[in-house]
Amino acid sequence: MEIYLPIAQMSVQWPVVLGLGFAIGFLSGVFGVGGGFLLTPLLIFYGIPPGVAVATTANQIAGVTFSGVLVHWKRQTVDFKMGSVMVASGLVGSAAGVWLFAVLRRMGQAEFAVSASYVLLLGWVGAIMLQESMRTWKARQEGKSPTGKRVGQHNWIHGLPFKMRFRQSRLYISVIPPVVLGFVVGILSAVLGVGGAFLSVPAMIYILRMPTNVVVGTSMFQVLFVTASTTILHAADNYTVDTLLALILVIGGVFGVQYGVRAGAKLRGEQLRFLMAILVLVVAVGLLWQLVMRPDDVYSLTAGTP
Amino acid sequence: MRMLLAALVMLTAPALAEEGLTSGLSQDYLQITSTFAGSELTVFGDVENPAGQETRDIVVVVRGPDALMTVRRKDRIAGLWINNARAKMWLPAYYFVTATRPLGDIAEGETLRRYELGLNDLRADVTASDGDARPYIASLVRAQKRAGLYIQADSAVEMQSATLFRVHVPIPAAVPRGSYTVEVYLFRDGDVVAAQSTPFYVDQAGFERRVFEFAHTKPFTYGVFTVLMAVALGWASMFLFRNRV
Missing domain, CATH: 1.10.287 (Helix Hairpins)
Structure with missing residues (x-):
């Protein structure tokens, strides 16, 4: 059941990788997030070199997201203008991120940078999810309906220049916030191998004030292009995209998403989010542990890189 | 330098002693088609005109193309293990050595070092960012041994008769493509009396x-x-x- 990955240059049990792709696809079907922020660290745990894990996860997200974009396109829940603005700056961000990654790799710090960023990112996301799910859970037990933050009609966003009309989102706002958001998500995608929906979806709702029905479709549209660009740039600059690994992960992923979507419809949201938060925090602690514990061998051979 | 020495020995050996060496390979072009299995090369040969009853030994070395490799060392910084120092070195991507007896019994350390016989006697062109290069080389040798790319086999030279010998050299799938050399040394009483160097080419097609x-x-x-x-x-x-x- 072993298969040799030509770019990662190691043998893996393909059923394990397929199962991993399925599990992450399932989670993204349930929660509507890409799952890259879990897939990359899990691949690193499994022994895949961090560079390959990051670049190949970006490729997997591009594949799994594509069908989602088509569905939202048919339902006309994609703001193409907003999406294009974010894609444009996202491509610049992704190029900057891949360049940054190549620099870190040459310094021998790419592995550390990826792990350390994940500890911070997962710790943060996990804590927010845990807090939110517990609050909702408690509110439901006390018989109150969970309420979101009251949103005012105007915020600081409206004071910025270069305003543009986004018909689909019924917004007339400055292009600066979407450009900055796209750029940041592009960098995250290149350095961490994530789609960035966990950041862009809340930002689109709370900062840009986009209508909720177009947020997911627009985010997916942006994720598709940015992860595709990240994959190609990593392949060209760092030679870290493993086609065979991506193939197995995508196959597992697309099946996982289908079952996840159906399972998600039957399960209670806040309980699931609570479990997901625990999982995210466990992965964060595991990665931190690897950084703190004395490694088996303090010397390591970097293959192929001068 | 090493090649030069071998060439010098080859030129002068027949004049110094009556003993000679003929060796050959099972193939001079090796194609690795499966990533799991790797491949195998057979080196065989014949000691010509064996004279008297002196102790005679054969050492076989296979070297792959030299590659620039980087070894990094992690140090504890603010409680975290971070890559902090590195060494870059040129060493063969593949190295195999074996002999009729353990190398230490065949010749003096000085002689083994001169011909780079044995994993501890590989000469590397190293630039280390912090002084001492030896732990880096030792770590590289460990890593390459784990990967099956550096092999020091004890007494794997099979003597089929008093003069005929044969060696099976495992070539793992992870070896890079390029030109390799097989060097065969004939030792008598701790000195090289004959040597032969044969090139072969490794290609991969899987x-x-x-x-x-x-x-x-x-x-x-x-x-x-x-x-x-x-x-x-x-x-x-x-x-x-x-x-x-």
Whole structure:
């Protein structure tokens, strides 16, 4: 059941990788997030070199997201203008991120940078999810309906220049916030191998004030292009995209998403989010542990890189 | 330098002693087609005109192309283990050595070092960022041994008669393509009396290797292809599930 990955240059049990792709696809079907922020660290745990894990996860997200974009396109829940603005700056961000990654790799710090960023990112996301799910859970037990933050009609966003009309989102706002958001998500995608929906979806709702029905479709549209660009740039600059690994992960992923979507419809949201938060925090602690514990061998051979 | 020494020995050996050496390889071109199995090379030969009853030994060395390798050392900084120092060195990508007896019994350390016989006697051109290069080389040798790329086999030279010998050299799939050399040394009483060097070429043709070559020779096209493959799979899954969701 072993298969040799030509770019990662190691043998893996393909059923394990397929199962991993399925599990992450399932989670993204349930929660509507890409799952890259879990897939990359899990691949690193499994022994895949961090560079390959990051670049190949970006490729997997591009594949799994594509069908989602088509569905939202048919339902006309994609703001193409907003999406294009974010894609444009996202491509610049992704190029900057891949360049940054190549620099870190040459310094021998790419592995550390990826792990350390994940500890911070997962710790943060996990804590927010845990807090939110517990609050909702408690509110439901006390018989109150969970309420979101009251949103005012105007915020600081409206004071910025270069305003543009986004018909689909019924917004007339400055292009600066979407450009900055796209750029940041592009960098995250290149350095961490994530789609960035966990950041862009809340930002689109709370900062840009986009209508909720177009947020997911627009985010997916942006994720598709940015992860595709990240994959190609990593392949060209760092030679870290493993086609065979991506193939197995995508196959597992697309099946996982289908079952996840159906399972998600039957399960209670806040309980699931609570479990997901625990999982995210466990992965964060595991990665931190690897950084703190004395490694088996303090010397390591970097293959192929001068 | 090493090649020069071998050449010098080859030229002067017949004049110094009546003993000579003929050796050959099972093939001079090796194609590795499966990533799991690797391949094997057979080195065989004949000691010519054996004179008297002196102790005679044969040492066989196979060297791959030299490669620039980087070894990094982690140090504890603010409680975290971070790569902090590194050494770059030129060493063969593949190295195999064996003899009729343990190397230490055949010749003095000085002689073994001169011909680079044995994993501890490899000469590396090292630049270390912090003084002492030895732990870096030792760590590289450990890593290469684990990968099956550095092999020091004890007494793997099979004597088929008093003068005929044969050695099986395992070539793992992970070896890089390029020119390799097989060096055969004939020792008598601790000195090299004859030597022969034969080149051979390793090529790889497996599917995984082709993917690797594609990714490294046309990286941009490879990236585009990989994305298209992932997207096509995602799209295909829609048709598969269209009636079921």
